[in-house]
Amino acid sequence: MVSQSSSRRIAAVSTTLQVFAVAVVLLIPVIWMALSSLKRPGEVTRYPPTVIFDPTLANYAKLFAEVPFFEYGLNSLIVSVVSTLLGLALALPCAFAISWHSVSWPATIALITRMAPGTLFVLPWFVLFSNLGMTGGYWVLILTHTVITMPLALWVLLPYFDALPRSIFESAFVDGCRGVKCLVHIAIPLVLPGLMVAIILSFIASWNYFLFALVLGGIDTKTLIVASFNFVGEGATDWGRLMAAAVLICLPPLVLIFIMQRGLISGLSGGSVKG
Amino acid sequence: MANVAINSVVKRYGSHVILPNLSLDIEDGEFCVLVGPSGCGKSTLLRMIAGLESISDGTVSIDGHVVNDRLPSDRDIAMVFQDYALYPHMNVKNNLSFAMRMRGDPAAEIEKRVSYAAKVLQIEPLLERKPKALSGGQRQRVAMGRAIVREPKVFLFDEPLSNLDAKLRVEMRAEIKRLHQRLSATMIYVTHDQVEAMTLADKIVVLRAGHIEQLGTPAELYRYPATTFVASFIGSPAMNLIPARLAQAIVGLKAILPDGSQSALPVLARPGVKAEQAKAGTDVLVGLRPEDLELVAADAPDIWMTGWVDVVEPLGAEALVLVKTGPEQAQATIPLTVRSPNDCGFRPGERVGLRIDASKCALFDAGDGQAIGYA
Ligand SMILES: Nc1ncnc2c1ncn2[C@@H]1O[C@H](COP(=O)(O)OP(=O)(O)OP(=O)(O)O)[C@@H](O)[C@H]1O
Ligand SMILES: [Mg+2]
Numbered sequence: 120m121v122s123q124s125s126s127r128r129i130a131a132v133s134t135t136l137q138v139f140a141v142a143v144v145l146l147i148p149v150i151w152m153a154l155s156s157l158k159r160p161g162e163v164t165r166y167p168p169t170v171i172f173d174p175t176l177a178n179y180a181k182l183f184a185e186v187p188f189f190e191y192g193l194n195s196l197i198v199s200v201v202s203t204l205l206g207l208a209l210a211l212p213c214a215f216a217i218s219w220h221s222v223s224w225p226a227t228i229a230l231i232t233r234m235a236p237g238t239l240f241v242l243p244w245f246v247l248f249s250n251l252g253m254t255g256g257y258w259v260l261i262l263t264h265t266v267i268t269m270p271l272a273l274w275v276l277l278p279y280f281d282a283l284p285r286s287i288f289e290s291a292f293v294d295g296c297r298g299v300k301c302l303v304h305i306a307i308p309l310v311l312p313g314l315m316v317a318i319i320l321s322f323i324a325s326w327n328y329f330l331f332a333l334v335l336g337g338i339d340t341k342t343l344i345v346a347s348f349n350f351v352g353e354g355a356t357d358w359g360r361l362m363a364a365a366v367l368i369c370l371p372p373l374v375l376i377f378i379m380q381r382g383l384i385s386g387l388s389g390g391s392v393k394g
Numbered sequence: 395m396a397n398v399a400i401n402s403v404v405k406r407y408g409s410h411v412i413l414p415n416l417s418l419d420i421e422d423g424e425f426c427v428l429v430g431p432s433g434c435g436k437s438t439l440l441r442m443i444a445g446l447e448s449i450s451d452g453t454v455s456i457d458g459h460v461v462n463d464r465l466p467s468d469r470d471i472a473m474v475f476q477d478y479a480l481y482p483h484m485n486v487k488n489n490l491s492f493a494m495r496m497r498g499d500p501a502a503e504i505e506k507r508v509s510y511a512a513k514v515l516q517i518e519p520l521l522e523r524k525p526k527a528l529s530g531g532q533r534q535r536v537a538m539g540r541a542i543v544r545e546p547k548v549f550l551f552d553e554p555l556s557n558l559d560a561k562l563r564v565e566m567r568a569e570i571k572r573l574h575q576r577l578s579a580t581m582i583y584v585t586h587d588q589v590e591a592m593t594l595a596d597k598i599v600v601l602r603a604g605h606i607e608q609l610g611t612p613a614e615l616y617r618y619p620a621t622t623f624v625a626s627f628i629g630s631p632a633m634n635l636i637p638a639r640l641a642q643a644i645v646g647l648k649a650i651l652p653d654g655s656q657s658a659l660p661v662l663a664r665p666g667v668k669a670e671q672a673k674a675g676t677d678v679l680v681g682l683r684p685e686d687l688e689l690v691a692a693d694a695p696d697i698w699m700t701g702w703v704d705v706v707e708p709l710g711a712e713a714l715v716l717v718k719t720g721p722e723q724a725q726a727t728i729p730l731t732v733r734s735p736n737d738c739g740f741r742p743g744e745r746v747g748l749r750i751d752a753s754k755c756a757l758f759d760a761g762d763g764q765a766i767g768y769a
Binding site for chain 1: 444445446465466467471472473475476477479480481482483492493496497540544
């Protein structure tokens with residue numbers, strides 16, 4: 120017989136090992152990307168890849184010298200932040216209502232927009248927004264990205280709303296707190312962990328969404344992800360510079376995740392009900 | 395303070411009728427307990443008064459005003475939920491003041507009422523804590539405090555004590571009673587615990603499958619149950635219902651008991667009971683509270699009936715003796731509960747005689763369970 124404490128230790132060790140294995144698989148490309156961005160042109164494509172080399176920041180310097188990287192970053196930031204906020208502003212009341220009335224079809228309909236590939240939308244949208252004279256502006260990107268972020272946020276938030284006891288809201292109704300007030304004072308604080316997840320996923324989805332930005336964006340509203348695609352040259356690709364751009368593109372979502380991490384701690388609704 | 399009038403109220407979910415037609419008046423300052431088995435519609439009725447459930451038909455009035463179309467917050471009621479429903483992200487103080495803040499009351503007034511409620515409920519040291527850091531009983535107090543702070547016309551309670559352990563339940567029961575005496579507000583209290591109903595109520599309303607089976611003071615319901623349902627629901631242990639057959643018509647009733655003996659019962663027919671409901675040969679149930687039966691030796695004089703001791707349950711101050719009766723021991727299947735002094739000295743299987751306090755008995759129609767008369 121294995122004693123309880125040693126079986127618990129085995130479980131802990133095996134969990135650690137599994138997490139480690141997954142982390143290695145996930146991190147190797149990232150590490151490889153980060154290392155490549157620090158290599159000189161000849162070094163990047165060497166096979167087998169070198170681990171010990173003389174690092175340089177030349178790729179980054181070239182990147183900032185040759186392309187308006189910050190402007191592209193700002194474009195990405197504007198589109199991602201606004202489409203995330205807009206998506207949340209729509210998804211929050213929507214998730215609340217769907218959960219409260221337990222009718223699921225609006226959520227299913229919202230999901231359909233995510234089932235179809237973006238290429239299906241992009242052509243009619245191009246025609247539509249061209250006629251409206253909106254292509255090339257920020258709003259066309261924000262609106263189309265909200266089509267991505269809203270259903271995402273909605274489906275992330277739904278289980279968080281479903282988990283809240285009805286009586287809390289009924290109590291709020293009796294206390295004279297309804298509608299938007301109820302959303303602000305009761306619902307949002309209670310689904311905060313879900314809100315954090317929704318913000319992170321929406322932001323990343325919008326930040327990295329390529330197709331709409333490529334087709335509907337313009338020179339002035341080019342996003343980072345579209346801009347970095349230009350580094351893939353017709354003949355020779357400047358891998359070092361591409362990797363440097365990739366590293367920089369990864370940073371804002373990473374920063375966001377670190378900021379939001381504290382809010383992810385769940386268990387906020389504990390202690391409301393029962394003894 | 396206000397009276398509540400429920401007038402021909404109907405509740406349907408689609409074609410499913412929960413409350414067929416219910417009328418009830420609750421006086422100003424009255425403590426009214428709605429009691430009944432699970433699923434009988436107690437919570438539904440309470441939630442209709444609160445405005446959390448729509449009213450399919452009929453009217454609910456509070457303080458003389460029909461409130462059917464008013465929002466819960468405009469009915470001037472406060473509700474204490476079974477699961478307390480505290481706001482988990484707010485500390486106790488903010489939980490207490492939330493309704494007043496929503497109403498936009500002046501800060502000084504909020505402060506005053508919160509500290510009053512905290513004092514009454516002895517939760518002053520807990521004001522800065524979140525609900526998560528409170529015990530079940532403390533959460534219960536906060537939930538009540540939230541209601542007190544609002545100074546509503548009507549307090550509504552939906553099984554507020556059912557999540558507490560037995561000891562705390564008894565304490566909080568007294569607390570609620572004290573609260574009612576102190577505030578003398580109208581309170582409507584839902585429970586399925588008849589002990590809570592008996593101890594708290596000015597008026598008990600016994601609900602069964604969506605209709606009022608009987609309403610009255612606890613003493614009335616205990617002494618004069620209108621049906622066998624009420625007889626067995628109110629009182630613990632329940633009233634004994636002994637099947638018998640009337641040997642003689644209603645005036646100077648005489649019943650043939652399960653053991654074959656005959657007994658004259660000084661029962662007076664209830665007003666409205668028809669003669670044919672109480673004629674000789676009618677199957678009846680003789681209702682007797684456990685404390686109105688006495689165990690004596692089987693050969694003692696003036697015994698009412700005989701039976702066999704089944705189980706003795708000592709309770710400390712007294713004992714409950716379960717007796718089975720019938721024509722003979724092998725067929726003794728009719729159970730009786732007798733409240734007896736602790737040292738009654740009877741052993742299981744022993745033949746015993748039963749004496750009754752016939753002046754406390756009730757008689758029910760065995761068919762529809764309606765009371766025929768009371769002694
Ligand atoms: N939304 C609903 N749709 C259909 N039927 C419902 C709904 N809500 C409640 N009911 C039914 O209404 C009846 C009364 O319910 P209610 O909650 O009032 O019972 P209760 O007397 O409070 O019981 P308990 O003591 O178990 O709380 C039950 O039979 C229940 O199944
Ligand atoms: Mg109920």
